[in-house]
Each structure stands twice: as C-alpha cells, then as structure tokens.
Amino acid sequence: MSQLDHKQLWESIADRLREEILDGHLPAGSRLVETDLATRFGVSRGPVRDALADLSRSGLVVDLPRRGTFVASLREEDLAEVYEVRRALEEGAVRMAVARASEEELAEMDRLLSATEAAYHAGPLPAAWEADMAFHRICCRMAGNGRLVELFDQLASQTVLLMRTALAERASLAWTPPVAVHRHIADAIRGRDAEAAVRAVADHYQYTEDRLAGRAKTE
Amino acid sequence: MSQLDHKQLWESIADRLREEILDGHLPAGSRLVETDLATRFGVSRGPVRDALADLSRSGLVVDLPRRGTFVASLREEDLAEVYEVRRALEEGAVRMAVARASEEELAEMDRLLSATEAAYHAGPLPAAWEADMAFHRICCRMAGNGRLVELFDQLASQTVLLMRTALAERASLAWTPPVAVHRHIADAIRGRDAEAAVRAVADHYQYTEDRLAGRAKTE
DNA sequence: CGAATGCTAACTGTTGACAATTGCCCGTGT
DNA sequence: ACACGGGCAATTGTCAACAGTTAGCATTCG
Numbered sequence: 001m002s003q004l005d006h007k008q009l010w011e012s013i014a015d016r017l018r019e020e021i022l023d024g025h026l027p028a029g030s031r032l033v034e035t036d037l038a039t040r041f042g043v044s045r046g047p048v049r050d051a052l053a054d055l056s057r058s059g060l061v062v063d064l065p066r067r068g069t070f071v072a073s074l075r076e077e078d079l080a081e082v083y084e085v086r087r088a089l090e091e092g093a094v095r096m097a098v099a100r101a102s103e104e105e106l107a108e109m110d111r112l113l114s115a116t117e118a119a120y121h122a123g124p125l126p127a128a129w130e131a132d133m134a135f136h137r138i139c140c141r142m143a144g145n146g147r148l149v150e151l152f153d154q155l156a157s158q159t160v161l162l163m164r165t166a167l168a169e170r171a172s173l174a175w176t177p178p179v180a181v182h183r184h185i186a187d188a189i190r191g192r193d194a195e196a197a198v199r200a201v202a203d204h205y206q207y208t209e210d211r212l213a214g215r216a217k218t219e
Numbered sequence: 220m221s222q223l224d225h226k227q228l229w230e231s232i233a234d235r236l237r238e239e240i241l242d243g244h245l246p247a248g249s250r251l252v253e254t255d256l257a258t259r260f261g262v263s264r265g266p267v268r269d270a271l272a273d274l275s276r277s278g279l280v281v282d283l284p285r286r287g288t289f290v291a292s293l294r295e296e297d298l299a300e301v302y303e304v305r306r307a308l309e310e311g312a313v314r315m316a317v318a319r320a321s322e323e324e325l326a327e328m329d330r331l332l333s334a335t336e337a338a339y340h341a342g343p344l345p346a347a348w349e350a351d352m353a354f355h356r357i358c359c360r361m362a363g364n365g366r367l368v369e370l371f372d373q374l375a376s377q378t379v380l381l382m383r384t385a386l387a388e389r390a391s392l393a394w395t396p397p398v399a400v401h402r403h404i405a406d407a408i409r410g411r412d413a414e415a416a417v418r419a420v421a422d423h424y425q426y427t428e429d430r431l432a433g434r435a436k437t438e
Numbered sequence: 439c440g441a442a443t444g445c446t447a448a449c450t451g452t453t454g455a456c457a458a459t460t461g462c463c464c465g466t467g468t
Numbered sequence: 469a470c471a472c473g474g475g476c477a478a479t480t481g482t483c484a485a486c487a488g489t490t491a492g493c494a495t496t497c498g
Contacts, residue, residue, distance in 0.1 A: 228451075262453090263453045263454070264454090265452055269451095285458090285459060285460065287460095
C-alpha cells in the first residue's frame with residue numbers, strides 16, 4: 001500500500017474543505033478566497049485551485065468565473081432535483097443488488113440497518129442521518145457498479161449540505177429516518193425480489209418527497 | 220450575451236480535446252503530455268491541466284498521479300456499467316418527462332426521432348448514432364432536471380468513446396439504432412403514460428444489453 | 439439630492455520556472 | 469544470455485509573479 005498513501009496535495013485540501021463545509025463550519029454563501037486558503041494550508045494557490053475544482057464538481061461550491069468560488073447555497077428546488085436523481089439511481093441500484101449482492105454485503109447492510117435504528121432510538125439526529133446515508137450507500141455498492149457509487153456519493157454530499165442549510169433556515173424540516181421503510185428495502189433485496197425492492201425504494205422517496213412538500217406548504 | 224462569449228480558456232481546450240478524442244483522432248491509450256498540449260494550443264500548462272481535469276471528471280481520460288494522463292481505454296465491463304447507469308437514469312427521466320414535457324419539447328423529440336430514421340435509411344452509421352444520442356438526450360432534458368442532464372452527458376460521451384474503441388477492435392459490434400423502440404418511448408411520453416414509458420426504456424436497454432452480450436459470446 | 443462616471447483595491451486567470459519523482463537505458467556482474 | 473543497479477532524461481507537482489477584470493467607493497455632474 002505504497003501507492004495509496006501518496007495522496008495528492010489537493011486531495012487532502014479538498015477533504016478538509018469538504019469536511020468544514022458539511023459540518024457547517026463554513027456556512028453556505030461563504031466566499032472561498034484562493035490566496036487565503038493557500039496561506040491557511042501552507043501551500044500555493046495551485047493545489048487549492050484543484051481542490052476547489054473538485055468540490056465544484058461535487059456541487060458543494062459554485063464557481064463564478066472571474067468572481068470567485070462560494071459555498072453552494074442550495075435551495076428547495078435543488079433538494080427536489082437531488083432526490084429525484086437519487087431515486088432513479090437507487091431504483092436501478094437495488095435491481096442490480098438483488099442479482100449480485102454477496103452474503104458479506106447483505107450482512108453489512110443488516111449491520112447498518114441496526115445501526116440506524118439504534119441511532120434513531122438513542123436520540124442525536126445527526127448520527128441517525130449519517131447511518132441513514134450509510135444504508136443508502138451500501139444499497140448502491142451492492143449493485144457492483146463503480147460509476148453508480150461515484151454518482152451517488154456526489155448526490156449524497158449535496159444532500160448533507162442541503163439538509164444542513166435547509167435546517168438552519170427552518171427547524172421544521174427536521175425528520176427522523178424511516179427505519180421501517182429501510183427494512184422493506186432490505187427484506188426485498190435479501191429475498192432477491194427485484195420488483196419489490198424497486199417498489200420499496202420508490203415508496204421511500206415518494207414518502208420523503210411528500211413530507212418535504214408538505215412541510216414546505218405548511219410553513 | 221456579453222457574459223457568454225467569455226469562455227474560459229481551459230473550456231475551449233477541453234472542447235477541442237474532447238472532440239479529438241471522440242472522433243478518434245486521439246486513439247485510446249494515447250499519452251497526453253501537458254507541455255506538448257500547452258505549446259500546441261499556444262497557452263501555458265495551467266489551462267491545459269484544468270482541461271485535463273475536466274476530461275478526467277467526464278471519464279474520457281484517466282489521470283495516473285505522477286505518471287501522466289492517458290485517453291481512457293474503456294473495456295466491455297465499462298460498457299456494461301455505463302449502460303446500466305444510463306438505464307436507471309433514463310427510466311427516471313421519462314417518468315418525470317411524462318409529467319412535465321412541454322409541447323415544444325415533444326415537437327423537438329419528434330423531430331429528432333424523424334432525424335434518426337432518416338439517418339438510418341440514408342446509410343452512414345455515425346450520423347445515425349449521433350441522432351440516436353440526441354434522442355436520448357432530449358428524453359433527459361424533458362425531465363426538467365439539470366443535474367440529471369449533466370450526468371447523462373457524462374455517460375453519453377463515455378458511450379461514444381466506448382463505441383468507437385470497441386468497434387475498432389471488433390467490427391461485429393456495429394449496430395443500427397432501434398428506431399422502432401425509440402418510437403415506443405416517444406409514444407408513451409406523448410401519451411403521458413408513465414409506466415409504459417418506463418417499460419419502453421427498460422425494453423430498449425434490455426435489447427441493447429442482450430445484443431452486446433450475444434455478440435460477445437458469438438465472437 | 440440622485441445618478442452616472444472614474445478611481446482604487448483585491449482577486450482570479452494565466453504564465454514561466456523550480457524541484458521532485460518516475461521510467462528508461464545502459465553498464466556491470468553472474 | 470539474463471538479472472540487477474545506477475545514472476539520466478522526461479514529465480509532473482508545486483510555487484511565485486504578472487496582468488486583466490471585477491466590485492466597491494468616492495467624486496462629479498445634472
């Protein structure tokens with residue numbers, strides 16, 4: 001594992017920035033000045049530019065030419081877009097997972113499912129959301145399609161940022177992960193029932209979208 | 220439209236490189252030396268790096284750290300991956316398109332459909348493939364989801380590169396766009412029948428995958 | 439007093455150069 | 469003849485500097 005520790009400089013920077021954005025340390029709309037970041041990380045502007053380009057690809061920052069890069073401030077229509085694409089992706093993912101999931105992966109899925117329930121009952125919501133996302137991720141990984149996982153990860157980070165910014169504006173958006181629905185998905189995959197799995201994912205997202213739309217209206 | 224003609228330098232370079240890769244002028248596996256490209260385009264290495272990073276995001280080139288960037292040489296398993304993700308994405312896309320497609324977009328779709336048939340009957344296959352891809356693209360655009368279109372475009376360029384490299388190795392992979400299946404999809408969208416549209420897309424990709432798998436076996 | 443214009447400061451896009459690492463080639467030893 | 473090791477060229481990663489552009493502010497004119 002000598003080729004793996006050779007992490008490119010801009011990757012480390014991107015990781016740290018991503019972390020600071022997702023944990024709210026860098027609020028949405030913040031301006032990211034290349035020079036400042038360069039001095040802060042003790043490097044030149046080159047790697048910083050690369051890191052920002054990567055974050056821009058992930059949709060965590062927006063890059064206005066000649067004007068600078070800012071932490072993305074995603075709106076509710078973005079939330080809807082992200083969820084729509086995630087639904088399409090995950091419906092396909094579980095169909096593939098039904099055909100390919102290994103026993104180890106199924107066990108891992110069960111473990112994450114229990115973790116979600118535990119976090120849900122324990123109380124602190126952020127932990128539950130993290131577990132929720134991990135469950136969705138394993139669903140995509142079980143599809144055995146690297147490109148699909150990559151796209152999901154992009155959408156996942158956007159979801160996290162979205163939840164944070166949306167939540168900062170309106171606490172009423174807070175939600176609890178639907179563990180019961182997750183279990184439907186898990187059961188369908190374990191039972192190798194493709195149609196049921198797809199339907200379970202569709203229900204899941206239908207529920208989520210309805211919920212968000214409902215909240216938006218009641219506000 | 221004074222802000223649109225200010226195309227970033229690296230964008231123009233990326234466009235030209237993408238073109239040369241997709242039309243086969245730069246064969247798969249070619250080494251792309253930053254210095255050479257810089258002198259060739261009359262710019263510095265900076266914009267070239269940005270352009271290569273963008274192409275790397277699209278999956279058209281692979282970037283080995285400290286070793287260089289090469290035109291991606293995609294294999295048959297990559298083809299399978301790309302088609303799987305495209306299927307998932309487009310199934311979702313047509314479901315949204317059924318709910319949102321405007322009359323103008325439907326007309327555009329019909330136009331592209333006719334163009335595909337015309338190109339198919341005219342003879343030159345590359346033109347037919349181009350029309351085929353344009354049809355798929357309008358299906359995604361009708362979904363009214365910018366992120367989805369972006370992801371589709373990435374997968375589309377990979378598909379083109381893939382078809383070219385695969386075809387160079389084995390001429391037996393040549394195929395003709397299934398215009399009849401396209402018409403099924405178009406009819407379902409125009410008829411606002413979501414389930415039929417999804418089924419039509421699924422059939423389309425099932426057909427394509429079977430065909431590719433069959434060819435691979437008979438060879 | 440408001441709006442338009444010119445100035446200033448700051449930041450990005452781009453450039454050229456330096457340093458570090460990699461792969462290759464050749465010589466040497468077995 | 470072949471494997472191994474050292475030196476060399478080539479190429480990337482990184483850095484510092486320059487020039488163009490943009491936003492903000494003061495000034496001036498109507």
